[in-house]
Amino acid sequence: MSGAELARTHASVDAYYSSKVESFGATPGGVDWTCSATQNLRFVQLLRICDFSADLSLNDVGCGYGALLAFCRERHPDRAIDYVGVDLSAAMVRVAQQHWQAAPGVRFVVGASCPRTADFAIASGLFNVCQSIATEEWESFVRATLRELGFRNVKALYIVKDLGTDWIDKGYPVTRGG
Numbered sequence: 001m002s003g004a005e006l007a008r009t010h011a012s013v014d015a016y017y018s019s020k021v022e023s024f025g026a027t028p029g030g031v032d033w034t035c036s037a038t039q040n041l042r043f044v045q046l047l048r049i050c051d052f053s054a055d056l057s058l059n060d061v062g063c064g065y066g067a068l069l070a071f072c073r074e075r076h077p078d079r080a081i082d083y084v085g086v087d088l089s090a091a092m093v094r095v096a097q098q099h100w101q102a103a104p105g106v107r108f109v110v111g112a113s114c115p116r117t118a119d120f121a122i123a124s125g126l127f128n129v130c131q132s133i134a135t136e137e138w139e140s141f142v143r144a145t146l147r148e149l150g151f152r153n154v155k156a157l158y159i160v161k162d163l164g165t166d167w168i169d170k171g172y173p174v175t176r177g178g
Helices: 003-024 036-049 067-075 090-100 135-149 165-169
Strands: 056-061 081-087 106-110 120-123 157-159 174-176
Touching (some): 003 090, 003 135, 036 067, 056 067, 067 081, 081 090, 090 106
Parallel strands (some): 056 120, 081 106, 157 174
């Protein structure tokens, strides 16, 4: 994928999610979920890879307004979570920063890659909005993003549709989504 194609895809994802948060605010609708129940169900599945028996660091790529962090804190109030949320949407990051500004160990950044390595990394929402982008270009975006994120020692990878073949061939455990 060329730099121009990647930038165009990033801009498309940014515009999509920025319009959602501007319309619906820090709610499940603001990140294109129908309700908190379905959003929380996704969080349960994503967090199965995390070990909450001790304090941990977590990178959340496609973090939206920080709902995953709120879910973690509600479910694991006795754990310190060193959290970095990354999102392509500056509007989304602004909303998250406003909400979490006083929280220790929490940082939100605009971008396409994590500024650090963490115990666990989750990348969820940014792969769900293909829209009118050609399948081949979207698959290249997913691969490029995963490479950029440094997904070398992956415990689990949630794949939307059928993009898992290359990752299965490399020995990564893959859960197929729908």
